[in-house]
Amino acid sequence: MNAVLAVIRRDLLLAMRRKSEVFTALFFFVIVTSLFPLGLGPEPALLKKIAPGVIWVAALLATMLGLSRLFAPDHADGTLEQLALSPAPLGLLITGKIAAHWITTGLPLVLMAPVLGLQYDLDAGALGVMVAALLLGTPLLSLIGAIGAALTLGVRGGGVLISLLVLPLYVPALIFGAGAVEAHLSGLGAAGHLSLLAALLALAVFFAPWATTAALRIALE
Amino acid sequence: MLTARHLACVRGERRLFSGLDFAVGAGQWLHVQGENGAGKTSLLRILAGLAPPAAGEILWHGEPIGRLGEDYRRELLFLGHHSAVKEELTPLENLLFAARLDECALSEAAALKALARFGLKGREALPVRFLSAGQKRRVLLARLAVRQARLWILDEPFTALDVKAVDMLSALIVEHVEGGGIAILTSHQTIPLPGGQVLKI
Numbered sequence: 180m181n182a183v184l185a186v187i188r189r190d191l192l193l194a195m196r197r198k199s200e201v202f203t204a205l206f207f208f209v210i211v212t213s214l215f216p217l218g219l220g221p222e223p224a225l226l227k228k229i230a231p232g233v234i235w236v237a238a239l240l241a242t243m244l245g246l247s248r249l250f251a252p253d254h255a256d257g258t259l260e261q262l263a264l265s266p267a268p269l270g271l272l273i274t275g276k277i278a279a280h281w282i283t284t285g286l287p288l289v290l291m292a293p294v295l296g297l298q299y300d301l302d303a304g305a306l307g308v309m310v311a312a313l314l315l316g317t318p319l320l321s322l323i324g325a326i327g328a329a330l331t332l333g334v335r336g337g338g339v340l341i342s343l344l345v346l347p348l349y350v351p352a353l354i355f356g357a358g359a360v361e362a363h364l365s366g367l368g369a370a371g372h373l374s375l376l377a378a379l380l381a382l383a384v385f386f387a388p389w390a391t392t393a394a395l396r397i398a399l400e
Numbered sequence: 401m402l403t404a405r406h407l408a409c410v411r412g413e414r415r416l417f418s419g420l421d422f423a424v425g426a427g428q429w430l431h432v433q434g435e436n437g438a439g440k441t442s443l444l445r446i447l448a449g450l451a452p453p454a455a456g457e458i459l460w461h462g463e464p465i466g467r468l469g470e471d472y473r474r475e476l477l478f479l480g481h482h483s484a485v486k487e488e489l490t491p492l493e494n495l496l497f498a499a500r501l502d503e504c505a506l507s508e509a510a511a512l513k514a515l516a517r518f519g520l521k522g523r524e525a526l527p528v529r530f531l532s533a534g535q536k537r538r539v540l541l542a543r544l545a546v547r548q549a550r551l552w553i554l555d556e557p558f559t560a561l562d563v564k565a566v567d568m569l570s571a572l573i574v575e576h577v578e579g580g581g582i583a584i585l586t587s588h589q590t591i592p593l594p595g596g597q598v599l600k601i
Contacts, residue, residue: 185500189489196488196527257482260450265501266474272501400451 182267183275190279200245204284205291208241212295223300230299231309231360238288238313239349242320245284246345247338249276249328254398263399273395274388277325285317305360308369312359315376316352322380322387323348329394351379401425402447402551402582407456409442416442417601418455424597426550429573429583431591434601440586441481443601444555447584448478460551474503477549479557483536487529491520491539494528498543506546514545518568533560541565544572552576554585566592 194201215233216226253259253276262272292313293306301309327345331337359372401423408418416439424430434440445451447458449465449472458465465472485494492511499506515524518538528536537560544552552573558566570592573583577595585591 182501182503185497189486189493189497192493193486193488255482256486257480257484258486260478260480260482261484261498261501263450264448264473264476264478266470266503267501268470 182265183271186262186272186275187279187282190276191282194279194283200248201283201287204241204244205287207244208237208288209291209295211237211240213298216298226299227301227364230296230301230305231357233299234292234295234309234313235316235353235357238292238317239320239346239353241288242284242317242324243342243345245280246324246328246341247331249280249325250332250395250398251328251337254332259395259399263396269395270388270392273325273392277321277388277391280325281318281321285321289313289317301360305363308363308373309360311373312356312369312376315373315380316356319352319376319380319383320349322383323352325391326387326394329391329398332395332398352376355379401459401461402584403459403462404447405457405459407443407446407458408454409439409446410454411439411442415454420456420599420601422597422599424582424584426580426582427577429577429585429593429596431596431598432584432586432601433598434586438601440601441555444478444553444584444586445480448476448553449473450478475550476553477502477544477547477551478553478555479540479543480555483540485528485536485539488527490525490527491515491531491542492524494539495542495546499546502547502549504546504548510546511542514542515539517545518542519565534562534565537561538565541569541572544569544576550581552581552583552585554583556586556588558587558589558591 212234215229219225250259253262263269265272289310293310296306296309324345327341330344331340334340355372355376359369359376362372363369403423404420407420409416422430432440432443442451446453460468460472492515495511495515496506496508499511512524515521518541520535520538520542523531523535528539541557557569561569574593577583
């Protein structure tokens with residue numbers, strides 16, 4: 180457990196020292212979601228309708244931005260070898276790395292989303308549902324993204340390949356995440372969508388680190 | 401006691417070596433020699449358990465390393481070609497992180513002492529980015545001084561080190577081997593250490 184905490188701490192420390200990487204994803208998210216109201220004009224009904232979709236698609240793409248750098252630096256400087264040789268199981272350490280990725284890219288998006296949602300004329304209830312959906316959905320994006328990042332490790336032009344691999348896998352998160360807010364707005368209640376997101380997250384927490392570790396072991400050989 | 405039986409390594413289509421047999425006991429060290437591309441690094445990575453051999457097996461105290469898993473890794477210290485040192489972190493942070501990853505308790509004072517031993521006094525708080533290649537290497541070698549491992553597998557440990565650092569490292573390896581440890585290293589230079597077996601591949 181100590182080793183896992185050390186991995187998380189080190190990755191957060193590294194993120195603090197390379198601030199530009201953290202802020203790129205956040206700025207991308209803020210700018211993309213702010214451009215839509217400017218481009219579509221001030222029509223509250225329309226904006227309210229597209230808000231969940233726009234915010235979720237922007238969140239997906241913002242998470243994608245840093246994915247290729249999730250394991251590449253560690254692979255290049257040999258840290259990944261040392262992780263594999265640690266007495267602690269590699270799968271746990273990788274879970275730590277994914278957790279750190281979520282804290283540096285996913286969590287800022289969740290915290291920023293309510294402010295951005297105001298531009299789309301969403302009320303407090305809808306904003307609450309959106310934050311809940313993102314809170315369940317963004318860790319899912321990090322977990323699935325890690326599989327793609329591990330599979331494309333060391334591949335030339337890996338950045339494009341990651342998008343091709345990962346974006347289709349993000350579709351369920353997008354559907355249920357954006358659907359939660361829509362369901363709330365239409366009066367159906369978001370509980371069903373949120374439960375499905377939570378179920379997907381539980382599934383990913385178990386299987387994604389395992390798949391990621393298997394892919395990393397192949398890359399290390 | 402590390403024993404290799406009929407080891408073979410295949411890279412792509414090429415067979416690098418096959419039928420390799422050797423045994424290194426406590427208090428011994430092994431110098432792996434061979435031309436560039438002979439498969440020295442591949443051999444060390446196989447011995448560390450990072451890559452599976454194409455054929456043969458590796459035994460640690462008579463047990464296959466694959467079955468030992470965590471127990472083997474706890475006894476092992478592998479330093480590869482790459483530094484595994486983060487440029488943005490300071491030498492002290494790098495060393496403390498490596499120790500936590502190895503699950504060995506290392507106090508900050510002990511880490512500072514190890515860095516001072518390798519001539520990094522006064523540079524503990526400087527990001528590694530600002531250090532020279534040799535000093536980066538010294539950060540890595542400071543790990544040897546703090547880690548309690550029975551088996552050291554070192555790939556070209558003398559690269560980029562100045563004369564003084566070479567002496568320090570040699571002393572460290574002698575101390576380790578005399579204390580009943582095992583060291584396996586590759587180097588193109590002659591290694592200024594007493595005893596030792598030579599394995600040519």
